[in-house]
Amino acid sequence: xxxxxAKIINSIEVxxxxxxxxxxxxxIGVQDGKIKEIRVDIYEPPRxxxxxxxxxxxxxxPDITARICGICPVAYQMSAVNALxxxxxxxxxxxxRALRKLLYCAEYIESHALHIFLLQAPDLLGQESAISxxxxxxxxxxKALRMKKVGNAILRxxxxxxxxxxxxxxxxxxxxxxxxxxxxxxxxLEWSLTAAAETVRWATTLxxxxxxxxxxxxxxxxxxxxxxxxxxxxxxSGQKVSVAEYEKYYLEExxxxxxxxxxxxxxxxxxxxxxxARLNLNSEQLGPVAQSLMKExxxxxxxxxxxxxxxxxxxxxxxxYADAIRLIKGYNPEGPSRVEFEPxxxxxxxxxxxxxxLLFHKYSVDxxxxxxxxxxxxxxxxxxxxxxxxxxxxxxxxxxxPHEQATLACEHLVRSYDPxxxxxxxxxxxxxKDGE
Amino acid sequence: xxxTLVGIGQPLRGDDGVGPEAVRQWSHDQPRTASAPNIKIIIxxxxxxxxxxxxxxxxxxILVDAVDxxxxxxxxxxxxxxxxxxxxxxxxTAHGFGVAETVALAxxxxxxxxxxxxxxxxxxxxxxxxxxxxxxxxRAVPDAVREIQNQIERWSTG
Numbered sequence: 001x002x003x004x005x006a007k008i009i010n011s012i013e014v015x016x017x018x019x020x021x022x023x024x025x026x027x028i029g030v031q032d033g034k035i036k037e038i039r040v041d042i043y044e045p046p047r048x049x050x051x052x053x054x055x056x057x058x059x060x061x062p063d064i065t066a067r068i069c070g071i072c073p074v075a076y077q078m079s080a081v082n083a084l085x086x087x088x089x090x091x092x093x094x095x096x097r098a099l100r101k102l103l104y105c106a107e108y109i110e111s112h113a114l115h116i117f118l119l120q121a122p123d124l125l126g127q128e129s130a131i132s133x134x135x136x137x138x139x140x141x142x143k144a145l146r147m148k149k150v151g152n153a154i155l156r157x158x159x160x161x162x163x164x165x166x167x168x169x170x171x172x173x174x175x176x177x178x179x180x181x182x183x184x185x186x187x188x189l190e191w192s193l194t195a196a197a198e199t200v201r202w203a204t205t206l207x208x209x210x211x212x213x214x215x216x217x218x219x220x221x222x223x224x225x226x227x228x229x230x231x232x233x234x235x236x237s238g239q240k241v242s243v244a245e246y247e248k249y250y251l252e253e254x255x256x257x258x259x260x261x262x263x264x265x266x267x268x269x270x271x272x273x274x275x276x277a278r279l280n281l282n283s284e285q286l287g288p289v290a291q292s293l294m295k296e297x298x299x300x301x302x303x304x305x306x307x308x309x310x311x312x313x314x315x316x317x318x319x320x321y322a323d324a325i326r327l328i329k330g331y332n333p334e335g336p337s338r339v340e341f342e343p344x345x346x347x348x349x350x351x352x353x354x355x356x357x358l359l360f361h362k363y364s365v366d367x368x369x370x371x372x373x374x375x376x377x378x379x380x381x382x383x384x385x386x387x388x389x390x391x392x393x394x395x396x397x398x399x400x401x402p403h404e405q406a407t408l409a410c411e412h413l414v415r416s417y418d419p420x421x422x423x424x425x426x427x428x429x430x431x432x433k434d435g436e
Numbered sequence: 437x438x439x440t441l442v443g444i445g446q447p448l449r450g451d452d453g454v455g456p457e458a459v460r461q462w463s464h465d466q467p468r469t470a471s472a473p474n475i476k477i478i479i480x481x482x483x484x485x486x487x488x489x490x491x492x493x494x495x496x497x498i499l500v501d502a503v504d505x506x507x508x509x510x511x512x513x514x515x516x517x518x519x520x521x522x523x524x525x526x527x528x529t530a531h532g533f534g535v536a537e538t539v540a541l542a543x544x545x546x547x548x549x550x551x552x553x554x555x556x557x558x559x560x561x562x563x564x565x566x567x568x569x570x571x572x573x574x575r576a577v578p579d580a581v582r583e584i585q586n587q588i589e590r591w592s593t594g
Binding site for chain 1: 446448481482483484485486488489533537540541544545546547565566
């Protein structure tokens with residue numbers, strides 16, 4: 001990619017988008033100073049896992065879907081067990097649900113700490129990568145790694161290992177983790193909670209690019225808590241539907257230039273899922289520490305700048321540490337760690353809020369508990385159309401900048417969604433050509 | 437010397453599974469050495485930055501991973517210097533943090549690292565989902581296993 005500052009920009013190209021999971025390219029074509037085309041190209045055959053799951057036992061599903069993403073395996077496990085338990089008419093006990101929430105907190109900690117400090121902060125601080133950020137601000141990176149590490153530790157205690165946890169099963173957990181192993185993590189969680197509160201303060205001082213886009217936001221909402229593990233699907237349009245009705249209201253379609261399906265609402269709107277959507281819809285349900293920070297720093301959702309998803313992540317990070325502390329203090333495993341049941345034929349839908357946004361699963365199983373059909377709608381697929389729409393708003397604002405700066409700014413916008421393109425289509429290439 | 441042997445890669449993604457496969461095969465062939473108290477064996481799919489936590493306390497770490505470096509498929513190379521950060525294909529890393537990037541980041545912040553990091557790379561060619569190892573890579577597994585044994589012998593006595 002070459003940058004010619006003297007030349008009028010006729011295209012913006014990002015041959016290999018850095019700091020996103022997967023690989024992709026972004027093409028923005030410009031003619032006579034006007035944007036003519038914005039394209040996200042995706043080549044990898046999508047939905048591999050949906051086919052791969054067919055014929056497998058439902059009890060294998062959580063471990064297989066966990067492999068879709070190295071960053072959010074818990075999300076894939078939780079949406080899968082929610083859907084499969086719905087297909088079997090199984091409800092888990094409050095103790096199992098609480099441990100699932102703790103496992104999810106660990107994933108938010110790992111994923112958000114990584115994205116805030118090492119994936120998006122370099123953009124906001126004018127650094128090309130986390131490695132160059134580490135050279136100029138090693139203390140920021142050291143803090144990030146420490147904050148992330150306690151998430152790994154929780155995953156290891158509950159999940160058996162830190163990358164692809166293996167303890168989750170349809171109906172609960174294979175075993176209860178030892179209480180002592182969890183309580184040993186409390187001092188580090190307390191330190192991290194304080195560090196996370198500082199992170200929110202720091203995040204309010206960052207130089208976000210100007211962009212206001214009032215789009216439709218979609219997230220799960222739970223009646224008693226900030227929706228992560230389960231809930232109803234709510235939208236900023238006021239619509240509220242059950243997870244079982246999700247497919248009727250949120251549709252996917254093939255678009256000519258992409259192998260990945262693009263999502264829209266039933267009335268054709270491109271919507272956003274993820275931390276900003278959750279914050280904008282459910283901020284009043286964040287815990288007391290996050291609430292007091294919002295008050296102190298005058299953070300008043302809704303926030304309509306997609307770059308500020310980082311700020312939403314910092315508040316969710318505070319909430320994840322605070323919730324993990326609460327859940328570990330209250331952890332008192334009693335009774336079986338798993339609800340036993342005989343498999344029967346059925347169909348069920350399940351969703352949870354992955355760090356990147358709403359993750360929907362649907363399964364049909366036969367009388368032996370073998371998967372007949374699987375459907376997975378990842379958050380990044382739902383956001384792809386929104387990313388392109390945002391670029392249509394944002395790219396004209398940066399066209400007068402030097403080519404390299406304009407390219408970086410557009411890349412930054414896509415990165416602020418924390419796209420996990422591997423989840424969406426599993427290996428994506430964003431390819432760009434010079435404009436005609 | 438405390439030695440950590442790490443097989444990195446995703447068996448569901450074609451040749452990316454060669455690291456775990458070679459480490460498993462070596463453990464099967466050398467059960468006594470593999471269970472020695474100074475040797476830790478880790479099989480991991482996409483460690484990203486978590487690799488640091490896994491290797492930090494070792495004197496020697498031997499990483500076995502698939503590479504996409506332009507050699508003929510199945511070529512096995514042993515390196516004591518990691519490739520430049522940014523030169524490994526992004527799709528096989530967790531959010532851009534491959535082995536080279538992770539070690540580069542650790543060096544920049546002065547994090548503790550093993551004194552010796554040995555990288556056994558097996559050139560892959562097929563990264564198809566669900567594809568399993570390609571024939572040239574499958575045929576190269578014994579070579580990779582031999583290199584693991586060479587390195588273990590070298591560092592166990594050193």
